[in-house]
Amino acid sequence: MSVLMYNEWFLNFAPTTFKEERLKCLDQVIQLSQKTNGFKEISEDLLIAQPSSLKILRMLCAPPIARDRLAGLVNATSATIANIETKVNPNAKTLKKIAPSIIRVINALKDVELFNLNKTLGFPQEQNLKVAEAVISDRLTGALADPKIRNAQEERQLRVIETYLQSKGYVRFDDPEASAIDLPLGTYSFHKNVLMFKNGFDDSNGYVRTPMDVVIRQKIQTTNFHCLLSASQLEILQILTNVGRKKIQKFLN
Known part of the structure; x- marks a missing residue:
């Protein structure tokens, strides 16, 4: 679709x-x-x-x-x-x-x-x-x-995602000072930098700032409470298998 x-x-x-x-x-x-x-x-x-x-x-x-x-x-x-x-x-x-x-x-x-x-x-x-x-x-x-077409496509993607998230009861959180991990429960935000391990496992090699187009925090407190999506991942969502879609839907519900 x-x-x-x-x-x-x-x-x-x-x-x-x-x-x-x-x-x-x-x-x-x-x-x-x-x-x-x-x-x-x-x-x-x-x-x-x-x-x-x-x-x-x-x-x-x-x-x-x-x-x-x-x-x-x-x-x-x-x-x-x-x-x-x-x-x-x-x-x-x-x-x-x-x-x-x-x-x-x-x-x-x-x-x-x-x-x-x-x-x-x-x-x-x-x-x-x-x-x-x-x-x-x-x-x-x-x-x-x-570039204009690409930028417009990104805006279109974000509008579609926002409409979907709001239909699930999520609220947009726009505080530019708040980091990705500071989002309140049941909120989402666009264009956040996220600190991640450089080596992908631990902080022994330090951190790197990774831009994320969408950050979503679940409505309930859990250990893994963030869904992070980059621009390339937004494209991947277009071809997700049914299993992948169900996982995203389960996360948001």
Whole structure:
């Protein structure tokens, strides 16, 4: 049933999200194309003046280059690349220092064939740039739309779980200061970090903080009174055997 619910949601949500994102991306790509003479004039000054253009410049590469890969090639952190792309006013000193390296990488990996389709595929010269803009736009759309779809899917999962838990009489507990083991009886909470043994057996190797998407405390006091679910486990719940489902249901009753 949960798989069918997801399939129905995806068919209704994903295409619309992709189309909306594509229109935004195409507009951004065309604007940058016009500003750079069909992507022929890519410079440090451009990047410094318009840092957010980096997300498009990465899509000019063959293959399109991810933030992490670009960070490695220019000897920067992934956070630095993300800040350049997403912050309204990224650190000017850092940007000025790293811009030459970024532009060198973009120009070195530029998808030359994409801008010469009139030669490789016989396209009319006047259509070449429009086709290239559409391809770059689609690359960017995929990079931006996929995380949105994943995030929306997680929200959908949590809403379904919340509806089910409330039907069983459980109450949401939202105190951000409370740890997972401090939840009152008969409550649940989303997005908690849980301290777990590093070696999986005891505390001889210390602890590690493990993010859990859902933490549930049973209505009655027992030795094992918590149900912890990570994002990957939420997906596993979709294909649980009848025995697995019965165990979850027994835990919640």
